[in-house]
Amino acid sequence: MFKVSAEDIDFIGEDLDRGECVLATRSGDLFLPDRRGGISIIRSDGRTERIRAKGAPEGFLPNGIALLPDRSFLMADLGPGGGVWHMAPDGTMKPRLLELGGRKLEPTNFVGIDSQSRTWVTVSTRLVPREQSMKKGHADGYIILIDERGPRIVAEGIGFSNEAIVDPTGRHLYVNETIARCTSRFELRPDGSLGPREVFAQYGAGTFPDGFTFDSEGAVWIVSVVSNRVIRATQDGRQEIVLEDADPATLAAAEEAFHNGSYTRKHLDSGGQRPLGNLSSIAFGGPDLKTVYLASLFGTRVARFKSPIAGAKPVQWEF
Structure with a gap:
């Protein structure tokens, strides 16, 4: 497998603010959330535009986003309000899902759609503040499915549920468990229910998976x-580190804290001190789907490099 060095990376866009999730389309446009409320759009020539949210709740913090066919958006609110919001192309905001079974949703991590127009939502933890859950062994995250039957929880007991995406075959829903340090998957049944959880990839020291x-x-x-x-995990169980940007001492301190129970948000954010800005999302794009785009929690631009392997077309590719 190939390796990527600092010399292989360049950057696109400008003035991003917590662009936690990156989505690519055939047009060359990239879409990311913006902490200031709204969406940043990086055009293929590198120009950055912004759609400002109109009518967002106080404390709104867009995290995971989904692009819809009309170029409106679903946005997961990681702020105190939680839940999922819809943002029209002009920025007008409307609530999509704020409670379930009479219970207000906690700060919400991710929202995505699949090829059958179903919506998948993850809540990393029921604890508020959510930093309480960043302890080895803690697992109270859950996944919500929204379809024609309405919203319902389809998986629970996840070790800090992060991105959840249906694979290109449509056979499995994959989810990154950041604190359990693994990528899990569930067989996806025709009615949207999930089969038993299985660990697709378990990661070792220093790896806390976020986007995929x-x-x-x-x-x-x-x-x-x-x-x-950046790690590539194959269906036969192999894992290869394609890229890493970490200070060994800082990484060792985070690893020690994780195992002795003193791990905090400070450790999770420590990757932000590096040029890649604490990687949180990855997408394939470009005309041949061989450009890899990397978004981060602290970077003001999107990193990119070329891959010899093309990506699978994401669900929003033609939007």
Whole structure:
């Protein structure tokens, strides 16, 4: 497998503010959330535009986003309000899902759609503040499915549920468990229910998986906060580190804290001190789907490099 060095990376866009999630389309446009409320759009020539949210709740913090066919958006609110909001192309905001079963949703991590127009939502933890859950062994995250039957929880007991995406075959829903340090998957049944959880890839020291995507060969590419790693995990169980940007001493301190129970938000954010800015999302794009885009929690631009392997077309590719 190929390795990527600092010399292989360049950057696109400008003035991003917590662009936690990156989505690519055939047009060359990239879409990311913006902490200031709204969406940043990086055009293929590198120009950055912004759609400002109109009518967002106080404390709104867009995290995971989904692009819809009309170029409106679903946005997960990681702020105190929690839940999922819809943002029209002009920025007008309307609530999509704020409670379930009479219970207000906690700060919400991710929202995505699949090829059958179903919506998948993750809540990393029921604890508020959510930093209480960043302890080895803690697992109270859950996944919500929204379809024609309405919203319902389809999986629970997840070790800090992060991105959840249906694979290109449509057979499995994959989810990154950041604190359990693994990528899990569930067989996806025709009615939207899920089969038993199975661990697709368990990661070792220094890896805390956040975002992920699929390539054309069926492998999963994950990015890790703290270590700024890009890892390619294949269906036969192999893992290869494609890229890493970490200070060894800082990474060792985070690892020690994770195992002795003193791990905090400070450790999770420590990758932000590096040039790659604490990687949180990954997407394939470009005319041949061989450009890899990397978004981060602290970077003001999107990193990119070329891959010899093309990505699988994401669900929003033609939008």
